[in-house]
Amino acid sequence: MSVRIFTLRNALLLLMMLMMMTLALSLAAGAQITESTLYTFSETTGFWPQGTLIEDAKGNLYGTTRGGGTYGVGTVFELSPSSGGAWREQILYSFAETKQLTFPAGKGPDAGVVVDASGNLYGTTYGGGYRGQCAGGCGTVFELSPNGTGGWTEAILHIFQGNKDGAYPIFGGLTFDAAGNLYGTTSAGGTSNNGTVFRLSPNGDGTWKETILHMFTGGKDGSQPYGSVAFDKAGNLYGTTYFGGIKSCGGVGFGCGVVFKLTAQPKGLWQESILHIFTAKADGGYPYAGPVLDAAGNVYGTGAFGGSTVCGGCGVVYKISPNGSGGWSYGVLYTFLGGTDGANPEGPVILDGTGNLYGTTNIGGGTACNSGCGTVYELTPEGGTWTEHQLYAFQHGTDGALPIGGVTFDSNGNLFGATNAGGVENCSFGCGAVYKLSHNGGTWTAQGLYSFMGTTDGNTPEAGVVLDGAGNIYGTTHFGGNPNDCAGFGGCGVVYEITP
16 A cells, blocks of 8 residues: 555656646746747838837837838838737838929938827928929928728928928927927028928818927027927927037037027017037037936936047036026036947937936947947936946847947836847848846846847848837838848848847
C-alpha cells in the first residue's frame, strides 16, 4: 500500500511540474515582441511618410506622404483595423500641384494631420497655391471630411500668398484651440519674408477666415518659426523662431532665435511680446522645437546650440516663468557638455505628472558614432535646482542611434521612441530602431524593441511613435518596403506595428 501511495504521490508531483513548465513556456512565448508591416508604400500610393501618425477614437491611423500618389506630390492615408488582425489601407486624397493653371491644390504635406471631434482631418502643404511669388506655390491649409459613403471630400481652406500672409508652412503643423480655430506658422513670407503666425476660423458655412496674428520682421521679434505653437489657460499663444533676435548672435548675422507670446487684443488684433532673445552664449540658441507649458504657465523648451563653450555650444534646456509684475524670468535648467550627457537637443521636451522633463539629444552620450549616438534625459526639480539624469546613451547596436521625434509616455510612465539610425547593420549606418525605457522604482531600464532590417520591414524612421490603449506601437519609416519602388532608396517607406 505504501508503495502505491508513494507512486501516486510522485505521479501527482510530476504532473504538477509538467503543468508549471507548460505555463512558464506559454508565458515566455509577454513576452515576445513582434513587428508587423501594416502597409508598404509605392510611388503610386504615396512615398516617404514624413509626419508622426495620429490615431482617432476608433483606432484608425492617419498620416501623410511627402511624395507619390496619383500626381506624384503627396497623399493623406488611413489605416483601419479589420477582422483577423489585418489592416485596410485607403488613400484619402492625392494632392495635385495644379487643378487649374491659376489654382494649384497643394503639394508636399510635410507636417502630418490633426483630427477634430467630428473626424475631419486638417493639415498643411509646403507648396502649391498661387504661383505668383513662390516657385511651385506658397503652400495651403486643407480639410478632409468623411462623406458618409466611405469616401472623403477635400477642401482648400486657405492658399498662402507670400508677402501678403506667409509661405511654406513646413514643420510646425496645426494646433486647435477650444473653439475649433486652427493655428499655425509659416517659415517664410509676410512683409519681410521672415514668416508668420496665422489663425483660421470657421465661418459656419463651410468656409474659413484667415487672420494674420503676427508677421516677423527678422529683428528682435524673430525670424522663421519652425516649431508648433502652444496655448496657456487664458488663450495666449506661445512659440519660438529659429533665427532672428540679435543679428550679431554667434557671428552669423541671422540671429539665434526668440521665444515669443501672442496676446489677443480688442478688434481682433494680437500683440507680440518677446519672452527671451537668445545669444547662443550661456543662454543657448536656435530653438528648433516649439515650447511646452505647465499648469502654472511656465514655458519650457530646448535650444539646439549654445550654452557651454565646448563642442561649439551643445545646447540647453530652458524655463521661462512669469515674475508676477508682468514680466518674465529666463533660466537655464541644464547646459549640455557634449560628453556622457549628450549634445544638440533639437527635439521637444515633455512633462510628466510630477513636473519632471524628458527629451532627447541628437548626438553625444559616449564614444560610439564618434561624437556619441544620442541620449534620452530626465530633468528633475530638486530644492529649487534641476538635476539632469541620463536615462540612456545609445550605442549604435540593436538599441539604435540618433533618436528622432522626441519621446512619448504609455499609461504606466514608460518612455518610447524611434532612432533614425543604428540597429542591425544592414544599412550603411544602421536602418533605425524602436526603443523603450521602463521606469521601476526610480531606475530606468533600456530595451531595443526592434531593429529595422532595411528590407520589407522598413528603413530609417523620420518621426516619433504613437501608442494605442493596449500598448501597441505604431510609426513609419521614410524608406524601405518594396525594393522595386522608389529606385535608389530601397523602397518608399512603410507603416509598422510593434506588439510588446
